[in-house]
Amino acid sequence: MKLGRLNHIGVATPSIADSIVHYRETMGATKIHESFDLEAQGVKVCFVDTPGQNGTEGTQIELIEPLGPGSPLANFLEKNPAGGQHHICFEVEDIEDARKWFEEQGKRILGTTRIGAHGTPIFFLHPKDMMGQLTEIMETPKEGAHWSN
Template sequence: MKLGRLNHIGVATPSIEESVRYYRDVMGATSFHKPFDLEAQGVKVCFVDTPGENGTNGTQIELIEPLGEGSPIAKFLEKNPAGGQHHLCYEVEDIEDARSWFEGLGKRILGPTRLGAHGTPIFFLHPKDMMGQLTEIMETAKNGH
């Protein structure tokens, strides 16, 4: 199994609208995707693009807002009302190979493999097995997202 690039950093927020203003007005971001609901995961999502080297796309910021009280992000925001870093997402070429790799290492996988916000298969690894960081593993998107 070979780890790919850091695709995005998930940032929980009580308000995507306010976070977009922050990234635009304070951080100077200029490229934002249209927010959308990802009901299967109980979140509203908005990606902020950061520039990479030589005109390529850099690592994205994934703003995640809860969709209702049952959202896992709602629980995170109860403990962190202002929001904050929620997870890191790394790309892999083959999600099933990666899942088998991590399982073979004894890492706890949280739930089944499912479609993520980029429309590609993902799974999450338990923070206690990943140096305290909730980690998302995402199959590399075929269209370059």
């Protein structure tokens, strides 16, 4: 398995609308995608693009807000009411090869492989097995498959 680029950093927020204002006014963000509900995961999502260098695609910030009190994100926000960094996401060429790789190392995978916010397969690795960081592994989007709005 070969680790790919850092695709995004997930930031939990009690309000995507307020977070958009912060990224636009405080951080100077100019490309903010339309938010959408990812009901299968119980969250609302909004991507903020950061510029890359030399014509490359930058890393995104994934703003995530719970859709309701039953959302898996609700517990995180109870402990961190202002929100904060929730996870990091790395791309891999083949999601099944990556899953096998991590399983063979004894890393705990949280749940099944499912379709994430970019429309590609993902899974999460337990923070205790990843230096304290919830880690999302995402199959690199194929040409034209990258989510954008």
